[in-house]
Amino acid sequence: MRYRVTHSTKYSYSKDVSLCHNVAHLLLRNTPQQTCYLSELQITPLPANVNEWQDLFGNRQASFSIQKPHDELTVTSISEVEVVSMKSLFDGIYPVSWEQAVNHLQTNDNAETVDARLYTLESGFIEFQAEVASYSEPSFTYGRPLLDAVEDLMHRIHVDFTYEPGFTTIATPLREVLQHKKGVCQDFAHLAIACLRMQGLAARYISGYLETIPPEGNEKLRGADASHAWFSVYVPNQGWVDFDPTNAQLPAEQHITAAWGRDYSDVAPLKGIVFGGGEEHKLDVAVDVERI
């Protein structure tokens, strides 16, 4: 499937900003399932400089600075990608059990496994704690095939947790999400990742987009899509498999990957420091995912 993704972020400040330095993870990367034909940033006002490089995770990262007074900042990324679905790893003849996967990560030293071990550790938003472990355990029964266990975990999160925008912020700790059983896609992805890593598995955070399909007979609304987040687990000798706990789906052709990392903080779409701008600012985000 081929898409055009438009992701627009607009900051309106109550006072002029005299200078800002930003970094963005808004340019789309290539993945085994995804080829990116075009990805570019349109920034208003025109920045004094834009620089792009590849980060440690292989994502495309861009920095830019605006050096003249402005009270509005709009950053729009426009990308064209093609996503193909991957051969399912679920029906292998000899499915690897989750314990085998853990053991493999600990003992094997081929380059891919060593790379994956980065994603077994605690990170900024992924803190190991007893509550997470006890939530995770029921899915990881003795000898269970890895992908079965992870799929079960995904379904449990989907059932146990309510999707409630506005209840959490980016900085809400996992402990609170677990306590109130509410959150958004970032929270569910972070929870699943914490569960997997506490079992000794490698799991990473994926930030991207999801194509939404309007109910039968309805016109698709512009800007109604949203940026999305899910997670991926490492299957020894085979690669990474994605799971979407928010929708209890195995991402196929409708999930478009922007970037991945240990957690949200590695791939925040846009962050930065502004000088001035007053106390208040308003934020508008619009995302469009269209088939082309």
Added chain:
Amino acid sequence: MLSGAEILCSGYATNGGHDEMCAADGGIRNHWHYLMNSLHEIGAAGLQGRREEAWRLIRENDVTYNLYGDPSGMGRPWKLDLVPLLIESEEWRVIEAGLMQRAELLNLVLQDFYGPRNLIRKGVIPPELLFSHPGFLYPCTIMPGTNRIAQETRALTFYAADLVRDSNGQMNVLSDRAQAPSGAGYALENRLVISRVLPSLFRDSHTHRLANFFRTARQSLNNLTPREGEEPNIVLLSPGPANESYFEHAYLANYLGYTLVEGEDLMVLNNRVWLITLEGLRPVDVIMRRMDDSYCDPVELREDSFLGVPGLTNAARLGNVCIANRLGSGVLENPALLSFLPELSKCLLGEELRIPSIKTWWCGLPAERDYVLDNLHTLVIKPLHPGLGFRFRFGSELSRNELEDLKLKIRARPHLYVGQHSVSMSTVPVLAKDGLKPRHTVLRSFLVADEHDYMVMPGGLARVASVDNSLIVSNQAGGTSKDIWVLATEPEKYVSLLTERRQAMLAPDKGGEVPGRVADNMFWVGRYAERAEFFSRLLRLTLQFLETGEATESLAFKQLLFAVTNQTGTYPGFADQNIVNQPEMVQRELLSVISDGMKTGSLAQTLGALLFAARSVRDRLSSDTWRVINDIDNILRSLANITPQQLVDVLDELDSLITALTAFAGLTLENMTRGSSWRFLDSGRRMERALQIARLLQSTIAPVTDEENETLLSDSMLSIVDSMMTYRRRYRYGINIPRLLELVVYDESNPRSLAYQLSRLEEHVTALPSKQQQAGNRSELERLALESATMVRLADVNRLAAAVNNNIRRDTLDNFLNVLASRMTSLSDMLTATYFRSAETPHQLVRLR
């Protein structure tokens, strides 16, 4: 017959471990004989004298070390023991070669960690060791081939190693310092002090000099510049005066001739780093970094850092600025690396590691973890990073419960801990009150990248435990320090360190590069110094009344007490009649206005603020000025110890204080070049004096009373503003208010008059670098200064002296002074907004923590 050395060391009882001076049989090692004989010849009394001399030098140069978490730990004097630690040149050659190899090795490791990470990919270093260390800064990785400059230059410019000698006499590295190694400046200062108090001993001992090390450091930093062919602009980036080794930051900046800056003095524009000076932006090519790297840039590193420079990581990534040490170099301080170094040395250098590290077990490996858990009670446990809760624990000092607790922590996150062999450190002789005593020591050696290699400072900093048998050797724990003498086999060509120092300091003229923060501090140094002097004069006069008991019942005295409260702003104070009417309460209140450092507005608090502001610009004040500042510090300390019964003693202290403050004023007037720094300092002084005079006139001259009280008050006022003699010379008889106002308000030739202050202020404001480029137009600031000066010049003293509406106050004078005071306040605010602070504080676009 016993030699002098043997007599001196006869009471020296080592604890059986390795001692630097005494061999196992108790005899003094050969290379220590000369030193000990000489110290014996100097004799106990002589040594005491030299000790006091060293102490005096340290106080005078204000060599300080700040203790964290202790308000009185600010500006704590540095500690130095007279007896140097001696190392023979033969042994030194071995240490030197070992350290050079180690620096080279760590440099390669650093380049690999932030570059291709082959050490991880090939399984030499387990990924957990690197990726879970908070010192590994993900945004600072460089994709191979993307940044030529960052890859070609050495990653590790400065490196220091903490060395300990074990019971077999073998030197071991206890830990590596690669983030922003501190101590080289203290080592240099130690050397200057010791060579001054033991000059002939130092001269005859053939000790290697330190100057070359700093010359090489300068050269290396020069070579890092991204702009070839031009004289590079280099700054020393410090987290500020609250940092433990801020003294050293200022000291090294001066010695090396670099501008000392804090984060807010720098900004990134067009992907380049700029120094914000009063005159405009100056490009920065190289940053000598003394700030921890994670705090250096809130855009890409710690988002909640207020100390850093937004955009710095990107400027460095693009190669437009070079930072030494490079951002991310703290990753080398990971103690888990110690156990991998022998392997790394073979792998990267093809050599055996020359200097061993203290035996270290990283719990990230199952077998090592089990060993550590089984032997916890005999080991030293360290987390990978001090940010993980503690720096170290001696297993032997933990209770059973504490051990179990620690085991749980290690089992939960084994890769975050190491166990380290608890080493028996060697001892060195320390000169205590009752003779020489052995104390455990850690040696810090300093290295700097040379063109093709590393250079080791031939000497260093020995840190010594504060008590017998203690293994805790740290300046934070109250230890002392020693100079390290590496003995040359033959005398080195004589290079005077002092000449060296002067040359280095004269090299670049940074007079023109005054960051706004410096100007701000200068301005407040001027204001606080003047305020303190004014308060001292007022308080001294008030105490003199009390002491003689003269006129203490008079209205005038009560009015003077009110002036004390009004001038210092320490309300309610003497505005409360209950206090004024009870002599005991009067004494208590006066004492608290003088010596209570916690009381806002008190003399003690003002002096504290003066010292803090002065310390923040210590690299801009001369050493003579520092001597005076230390006198002020000493007086402040003795004021704090005075009880109400000794109130009279305060008079002596106030006399000394006024002398010191006058000396300070004189030094800044006579010894500073008339650059922007001086203009701001003097503006502060003038503005403050104008404000104080205005306020004093309001409480002493504005009230209308009888002739006797008015005379008393006028005399007091004239004596406080130090214009009594002039007045008497001119007018001789009695008090005439218009004449008095003429002298104190109107007369521009009297340096204590309002008119004089305002005309100086006008001059300064006009001469300051212009911020608004409006040809032919005066800036707002100039307009306000001119307006205020004109207002005073046009003042009619007869009208001011008259009481118009009633016979209680001279309201024309009152109003006049009110307007003037409020203009001074506006002028101060406007100066601040124009020159000192960027109007905007940076904040996060998205709050991530």
